[in-house]
Amino acid sequence: MKDSQRIQQVSENTLRTIPAMLRRCAVDGGDKTFLSISGLQLTAAQLEDRAARMATVLEAAGVGPGDRVAILCGNRVELFDLLLGCAWLNAVAVPINKASRGPQLHHILANSGARLLAAEADVLPALDHIAREGLALETLWVLPEQGEVPAISADWDVEPLPPLTTPREPVPCQPSDTAMIIYTSGTTGPSKGVCCPHAQFYWWGHHSVEILELTADDVLLTSLPLFHVNALATVFSAMLSGASVVALERFSASGFSKSLVEHKATVTYLLGAMVSILLATPGHPEDNRHRVRRALAPGVPRHFHQDFTDRFGIGLVDGYGSTETCFVIGDKVAEGKPGSMGRVRDGFQAKVVDEWDNEVADGTPGELLIRPEQPFSTSSGYFHLHEQTVAAWRNLWFHTGDRVYRDDEGYFYFMDRIKDxxxxxxxxxxxxxxxxxxxxxxxxxxxxxxxxxxxxxxxxxxxxxxxxxxxxxxxxxxxxxxxxxxxxxxxxxxxxxxxxxxxxxxxxxxxxxxxxxxxxxxxxxxxxxxxxxxxxxxxxxx
Structure with missing residues (x-):
């Protein structure tokens, strides 16, 4: 490798951390609104400043590099403060599905070893259905809320989220360091904590930019929850492309078209079930008054594609990715096939195998296996679950548990899930x-x-x-x-x-x-x- 190539590779590698991506976006973004959420419009520089200030707050609470911070809330600005503040401190954020309850919630808190939990007031009563035994929690913060905070058991000491304070410089981190642990629902057992390194979010953003053909002029509107990788990838693709992000509190079928017009969106994000729900709603004049040209919508049945495009004027982009992997399979809207997930992306390998991991012929159903070519572009394993990590990544391939087939042109088609x-x-x-x-x-x-x-x-x-x-x-x-x-x-x-x-x-x-x-x-x-x-x-x- 020539010295110039090595220098370029090192330079690119240093950008594959969350603080580096945010800092570069803050420098390039100027006064342009980067994020609209909770009624706020923030530039990337303001978001960076909030992350640096939250890092100081977390540090004062005893959080250091590698410590886990659990976050239990919906789409709101404090979620960004905490996620990015953890990255700034090289701590590990644990965003939890707000709907988690009972044994599942206890398992996540216990397995992650989180010392601090920040939660919305309306989920606090859920804590009364879990025991304190086996938890490492020392601090419980309640996020700002209108109205009274509901009473919960005296076993839990609740403090209000401290106000942002003076900013601090980011703690040095590497692309290989774990940025988040995201719990994906278990299949034959309890939920597993997927260790997501900083570089994985860089590559989510990189491939999203290419597949969705994003530019700095785009406005990305998502109503998907930010404790899932789909919505998180939206944020990092905006950091890399210079686009703006609008994060809504929740999905509304009746308000879908209106929200696209109101926020001047150009790209939006849906799931398969959302498309069928939208097609079942009565038509509205605003269905075609928006600027959205494409939507990332994995899992949409083939027969819905044309109906949706005809009604809303939006091209649907399918694809394959999971918390453990990345945007591994996908094509631009003009290159895709309705009903297909697309073709494997540069930087990854994918194959379809039988029960003994032997590759099968095109057109033959089997399990989808994934392998990355770029370092730390996928998960580094399951947290504190070594046997399950080895089993899932056996033979140096990640076993997705999904049954698919590939056609003779290299397009992959999802069939069903092998796992329970x-x-x-x-x-x-x-x-x-x-x-x-x-x-x-x-x-x-x-x-x-x-x-x-x-x-x-x-x-x-x-x-x-x-x-x-x-x-x-x-x-x-x-x-x-x-x-x-x-x-x-x-x-x-x-x-x-x-x-x-x-x-x-x-x-x-x-x-x-x-x-x-x-x-x-x-x-x-x-x-x-x-x-x-x-x-x-x-x-x-x-």
Whole structure:
């Protein structure tokens, strides 16, 4: 390698940390609004200043390099302050799905070893359903909230989030250092903490810029939650391209077109279920008055593509990425095939294999395996789960657990999940974790949770339950028990009380038989019954 090439490589490598990306964006961005959130319009320089000030606050609370800071909130400016403040201090942010409850939330806090938790007031009552045992938490901050902060158990000492103070210089960090631990729903066990290095977010941004053809003139609008990599990648792609980001609090089907017009968006972000929901809403004159030319929308069924483009004038970009990987597969909108995820990106390798990891012929279904060519462009493993890390990355390939096939032109097509996971409305649900909540009810003897087909093109959660002898329990009572103990989106839609479950000779439940049966005539449907899910934790009763 020539000296000039080596110098260029070293220079590029130093930019592959979150503080370096933010600093360069702050220098290049000038007075242009970089982020619109919570009613605020911030330049990149102002966002950098807030990160530097939050780092001082965190340091005063005893947080240092490598320490984990858990964050439990929705899309709001304090989430950015904490995420970027942790990166500035070379600490590790642990953004948690705001809907996490019960055993899942306890497991995340315990496994991460977080010493500090910053949470919104409306999720504080969820802490009363988890035990303090096994947690390293020393400090609990409540984020600013209008109205009174709900009372929770005296076991928890709550302090208000301290105000931002004087800025400090960033602590040196490397692209290989862990920036965040993001918990992805477990498949055959509890949720796993994915260790995401700084460089992984650089490469998320890099590939997003190329696939979506982003420039400094773009306005990127997302309503997806910022505790997921999809929305996080939006922020880092803006840092690298100079685009602006609008982060909405939540998705609204009725307000979708209006929000695009109001914020002068040029690119937006959707999930497969969102597209079907939008197509089911009545047409509106503003559906074509916006400037959006494309949307990143993974998982959209092929038959929805043209209908969506015809109505909204937006081209849909599919792709493949996961918390463990990156934007591995994807094509520009003009180069994609509806129904296909796209082709493998430069910098990655992908193949389809059989159960023994032998590559299969094009057109043959198998498991998708991924391998990076750039250092630290994917996850470095699962936190404190060495055996699971080795198993997932066996034979030097990451095993995605997704069944796909590749055509003779190199386009990949998603078929289903090999692992025991359920995907509903863009959220990954662990059947194991739902089962653990069901089994904790004294009237439940056995429970099997699995996916059934949804009218929105994704999954619905179904549970087949065997009650204890003599138990008197209604479907509504069982779901009332579930609600404060799990994320609202994980609460089963269909519940079936049965006398027994199909089993193998060694006693394992044969879930494939349950999936094949699908929604049976004796299944109770909470939506048809008018049962309401409570999404606001303040309304949960202990």
């Amino acid at each position: 996971a359920i995907r509903r409305r863009g959220e990954n649900i662990s059947a194991y974790e739902v089962e653990q909540v069901l089994l904790s009810h004294p009237a439940v003897a056995i429970a099997a949770v699995y996916s059934v087909d949804s009218e929105h093109g994704e999954d619905e959660v179904m549970a087949s339950v065997v009650l204890t002898e003599g138990a008197d329990l209604s479907h509504e009572q069982l779901l009332d028990f579930c609600q404060p103990r799990m994320a609202y989106y994980a609460v089963p839609r269909f519940v079936r009380f049965v006398n027994e479950l199909p089993r193998t000779e060694n006693g394992k439940v044969q879930k494939y038989k349950l999936r094949e049966e699908g929604i049976t005539v004796d299944a109770w449907d909470r939506e048809a019954a008018g049962y309401k899910l409570i999404r606001d934790a303040r309304r949960h009763k202990a």
